[in-house]
Amino acid sequence: MTDFFGALIPFLLIHIICDFYLQPDSWVEAKKAHTYRSTELYFHSLLHGVGLILPAMMLGIDWRSTFCLVVIVAVTHFVIDLWKVTTPKGDKLAYFVIDQALHVLVLAAIAFHVTDGASIDAVLQHEHFFDGVLVVCAYLLILKPTSIVIGAVLSKYPIVNPADVSEVKTEVGGDTDTDTVTQAVTDTQTATNTPIATNSAAPITSVSPVNDESTYVSGLVAGGELIGYLERLLILTFTLVGSYAAVGFVLAAKSIFRFGELNQSANRSMTEYVLIGSLLSVVITTLIGALVSLGFK
Numbered sequence: 001m002t003d004f005f006g007a008l009i010p011f012l013l014i015h016i017i018c019d020f021y022l023q024p025d026s027w028v029e030a031k032k033a034h035t036y037r038s039t040e041l042y043f044h045s046l047l048h049g050v051g052l053i054l055p056a057m058m059l060g061i062d063w064r065s066t067f068c069l070v071v072i073v074a075v076t077h078f079v080i081d082l083w084k085v086t087t088p089k090g091d092k093l094a095y096f097v098i099d100q101a102l103h104v105l106v107l108a109a110i111a112f113h114v115t116d117g118a119s120i121d122a123v124l125q126h127e128h129f130f131d132g133v134l135v136v137c138a139y140l141l142i143l144k145p146t147s148i149v150i151g152a153v154l155s156k157y158p159i160v161n162p163a164d165v166s167e168v169k170t171e172v173g174g175d176t177d178t179d180t181v182t183q184a185v186t187d188t189q190t191a192t193n194t195p196i197a198t199n200s201a202a203p204i205t206s207v208s209p210v211n212d213e214s215t216y217v218s219g220l221v222a223g224g225e226l227i228g229y230l231e232r233l234l235i236l237t238f239t240l241v242g243s244y245a246a247v248g249f250v251l252a253a254k255s256i257f258r259f260g261e262l263n264q265s266a267n268r269s270m271t272e273y274v275l276i277g278s279l280l281s282v283v284i285t286t287l288i289g290a291l292v293s294l295g296f297k
Contacts, residue, residue, distance in 0.1 A: 008111035010055035049074030138292045142232040232285045239289030
């Protein structure tokens with residue numbers, strides 16, 4: 001009896017070898033330049049189909065089904081790759097992900113078809129199905145939803161530029177406590193309709209009314225968001241497998257990289273902003289991981 005993953009994994013292995021190791025860069029450029037007129041596109045698609053003959057023989061699939069398998073994979077790979085190379089801006093990451101996801105779906109459908117006794121009911125009644133759903137939900141929760149929660153919390157702690165603080169201190173008169181100055185700056189920004197950064201994954205943005213480096217700041221925002229996603233993915237993965245020492249390593253590594261930046265910063269509010277965001281990210285992700293681990297059968 002052929003197991004679903006026992007069929008899917010060899011198919012994926014052949015796909016990875018053919019798509020990334022047996023495809024020269026010259027083939028990729030030729031496909032982009034000549035699209036459907038490119039002989040490399042046909043060779044590449046045929047290679048994917050023929051490559052599956054080996055795992056089909058190992059799995060004991062009869063020759064008629066193997067022939068159909070080769071044709072289906074070759075044709076679908078041709079269509080998907082043709083769509084990608086004829087799409088404007090097809091080199092972007094999103095198109096690469098969609099392209100690979102479509103290839104994997106085709107192979108998964110074939111593996112599901114050749115699996116003996118496979119059915120939707122069998123998948124739903126599998127002993128680890130509920131665990132799989134929990135894991136998927138956990139990974140979905142730690143990305144965008146967690147960013148929204150952290151952003152909502154950090155919106156109460158805006159970053160104040162030292163220059164703005166100095167100006168407000170001069171206006172309000174001499175020695176004023178930090179909370180008063182921060183509130184005064186926030187009020188000034190509100191009155192002048194100055195946007196306050198609330199992106200939880202962008203801990204090093206400024207709320208200064210004058211910002212001549214908007215491009216640089218937007219880059220930091222996007223980079224901070226990606227760093228936050230990667231950090232939470234690592235922490236959740238290590239938590240689910242019970243490797244809490246690795247979680248500590250991630251936190252230590254991030255602290256080392258952040259220490260120099262924060263140590264050189266004269267802006268105390270930015271330091272607090274970064275620490276609050278980082279700790280919130282760690283606490284939420286660890287709690288979700290712990291709850292999911294407790295929910296495993």
